Amino acid sequence: MIAALLQMTSGIDPQANARVIVDAVDEARAGGAAMLFTPEMAGLIDRDRTRAATAIVPEDQDRVLAAVRDAAARHGIWVHIGSLAVRRDDGRLANRGFVIDAGGDIRARYDKLHLFDVDLPTGESWRESAxxxxxxxxxxxxxxLGRVGLSICYDLRFPGLYSALSDAGATILAVPAAFTVPTGRAHWETLLRARAIEAGAFVLAAAQVGTHQDGRVTYGHSLAIDPWGSVLRDMGEQAGLALVDIDPARVADVRARIPVLDHRRSIPEVAVVAS
Structure with missing residues (x-):
């Protein structure tokens, strides 16, 4: 089976971003891919909250989502939109991923569990929860391609999520992202390879890359990693599409050699021995 990874430099115009994704759907299907994976915030990256607010709508009004659903149906391909910014029924925003089937129907939704609230040594400060x-x-x-466990960007730092996903039968872990450059250089590949090894699963991580219209800079290096932790594809620092062969038998082989899922135990309460 073939998976396609889209590395993007999403901007402040959702319609322009939608065109990039729709073109990638066409290219992925022409390359024989069964499923396309896009980065986090594929439909909009804009730090100007006032300007962005006009483009963030409920999912049933989202033009990017509608365009991708239509493209998936026309080409008969599954698409994982890593995430879109959507407005919830309660008026708050969600960083929400979507899995769309080859008929254009939404098969799954996932709202990012762990929000990126950090102060980096470079002086960058992020408050996603705001x-x-x-x-x-x-x-x-x-x-x-198999059972796909969904996550988004900062989730990558919380291995318990991926343990739960692999315990639920996931053989592929999707990690769409818009990693900052400092954290990407330091941790991106290391964390992704660790998640693959711990779960004995493929990791497909489509990423944002380069300098965006709002001034943000993202790390890129979309990665496909096999269950042994070997990097199958590193897309570097250029936007574009990559095709990756996914062999489901590889999961069974690795899990048979090192049966970590069978050996997992619930951790009891920690006994703290005071000094």
Whole structure:
């Protein structure tokens, strides 16, 4: 089976971003891909909250989502939109991923569980929770490639989520992202390879890259990693599409050699021995 990874430099115009994704759907299908994976915030990256607010709408009004659903149906391909900024029924925002099937129907939704509230040594400060509400549950969905466990960007630093997803039968872990450059250089590949090894699963991580219209700079290096932790594809620092072969038998082989899922135990309460 073939998976396609889209590395993007999303901007402040959702319609322009939608065109990039729709073109990628066409290219992915022409390359024989069964499923396309896009980065986090594929439909809009804009730090200007006033300007962005006019483009963030409920999902049933989202033009990017509608365009991708139509393209998926026309080309008969599954698409994982890593995430879109959408407005919830309660008026708050969600960083929400979507899995769309080959008929254009939404098969799964996932709202980012862990929000990026950090102060980096470079002086960059991010407060995702100032705009977005955190999700409340993990999601895995059956696709032509296998069962895919959903996550988004900062979730990568919380291995318990991926343990839960692999325990639920996920053989592929999707990690769409818009990593900053400092954290990307330091941690991106290391964390992704660790998640693959711990779960004995493929990791497909489509990323944002380069300098965006709002001035943000993202790390890129979309990665496909096999269950042994080997990097199958690193897309570097250029936007574009990559095709990756996914062999489901590889998961069974690795898990048979090192059966970490069988050996997992619930951790009892920690006994703290004071000095």
């Amino acid at each position: 705009s977005y509400a955190a999700g409340e549950g993990a999601v895995a969905v059956d696709t032509p």
